[in-house]
Amino acid sequence: MKRISILVTLTLAADLLSVDPSLAQTPTRVTVDTIVASGFDAPVQLTHAGDETNRLFVVEQGGLIRIVKEGVVRPTPFLDLRDRISSGGERGLLGLAFHPLYEENGTFFIYYTDRPGATVVARLSVSVAEPDIAVAASAETLLRVAQPFPNHNGGQLAFSPLDGYLYIGLGDGGSGNDPRNHGQNKNTLLGAILRIDVDSGAPFVVPPDNPFVGRDGADEIWAYGLRNPWRFSFDETGDLYIGDVGQNAWEEIDFQAAGTPGGLNFGWAIREGPCPRGRPQPCVAASPELTEPILFYDRSAGASVTGGFVYRGSRFPAFSGRYFYGDFISGRIWSLPPAGRASERVPRLELETGLGISSFGEDESGELYVVDYIGGEIRALEDAVNAPVILDATMPVGYVGVPYFHRISVAGGTPPFRFELVGGTLAPGLSGPQSSAGAVSGTPVLAGAFGPFTVRVTDSRGISSERALTHHIDLLSGQ
DSSP states (O other): OOOOOOOOOEEEOTTOOOOOGGGTTOOOOEEOOOEEEOOOSSEEEEEOOSSSSOOEEEEETTSEEEEEETTEEOSSOSEEOTTTBOOBTTBSEEEEEEOTTHHHHOEEEEEEEBTTSOEEEEEEEEOSSOTTOEEEEEEEEEEEEOOSSSSOOOOOEEEOTTTOOEEEEEOOOSSSSOTTOOTTOTTSSTTEEEEEBSSSSSSOBOOTTSTTTTSSSOTTEEEEOOSOEEEEEEOTTSOEEEEEOOSSSEEEEEEEOTTOOSOOBOOTTTEETTEETTOOSSOOOOOTTSOOOSEEEETTTOSSEEEEEEOOOSSOGGGTTOEEEEETTTOEEEEEOOSOOGGGOOOEEEEEOOSOEEEEEEOTTSOEEEEETTTTEEEEOEESSOOOEEOOSBOOOEETTSOEEEEOOEESSOSSOEEEEEESOOOTTEEOOOTTTOEEEEOOOSOEEEEEEEEEEEOTTSOEEEEEEEEEEEOOTTO
16 A cells, blocks of 8 residues: 655644543554455445435535445446436535435435535435335435636535534635635535425425524534535534645634524634645634544645544544544644643554545444545445453442442453553552452542553453543441
8 A cells, every 4th residue: 555754744723622541542453454345436425324224325526426235336326316416626526415214214315516516505305116226316406606717616414413414515616725714604604504494385484593593604604614525424423523624734624513593604714724725834713613624634734624524433442432534635633632631642554555534434323434435445444452341430339338249341352351440549458459360359449539640451362452441439328
């Protein structure tokens, strides 16, 4: 595999949350060596239907959606739109999202560039008789947005796991440096993420809590100040991560925490990354009405960010909660640890792939994939180390004078496991964890909160990780 030697400069905004330090020593080694499917022509997205069929749907920029079923690419496409789209450069069939109730209603949504060059978002249905074939004639246009230039077309569609609304990402209309100021114009749909209700009326209804309903600004807008949001995703928590492609200096990931009201202004074209647009470092902080990116990197690390996903699968527990993202030009993959303390949430360079990473994808089980635009391949994102990980963070409550027993839970790794206490002390009266069983046992003699104490687990390969645990001992009623 081709390797790219580039000096990396990654910077994190100061107000970030950070990784749980109890998991910081878990070793990983990301690999994308496993090719899941190949033979695609300019693939730009991978997703699933959420219908328990475990099919993967691959979007090709030229106008096809193809199905990978049980490891085999079906010869007949799920959907063929080549006769109605304009493809090339940043145009084409760019996005696909299945309705959260797709298994019941057979409805899905696409994002494409039509022949005149406008952005179209449409609703379609699957064939009742053939679940691997969509009905192209069922297409109903929800939105059509004129594009003044051929680039910065956005392309992402996603349903929020919290409110069930459809979110749509549009670029600023193109050219360079946003010549028409779309990013800061709330009365255009360009340079924004839209939020619509596709279930309460035809073709859609604007949710009443969208930020500009009844105010200056387009009703459909949820967030604005974006240049070219190339892939955004919701975590299962509802947190929103947005990869926004930069102009000449910075690539950035923007973030909106679950439950935050709409109306965030991510700053383009006033700012690019951490700086005022077009100004060299040192950078000055943004004004309070602008939302800074949670992380950014300069052109020594890459030149076209590709937003990714938070890992919520089960195969690789050391990945759990990490946000994976990459760069289309440099082929690098990074990850950002889960929420925790501000000073420790630092992005980690995981791999130099040499791939044209046009997208990341997620299957029904939460496992992640990398879409290689240049090679036409889908590759699995895997942990080559797969270290054992202690799942417990807090042990079950114990009681003074009552015999206690708890076996520490582990995921990943290769059994048998060996456990040892390497830091801190247990509650008085308890001992362990036993070397092979991972059990903490005894009879507590003192009430209170104890810990953190650090447990190391080592698997049969000699690979180990550590986690800090806490424990609470209570008095029984009447003691």
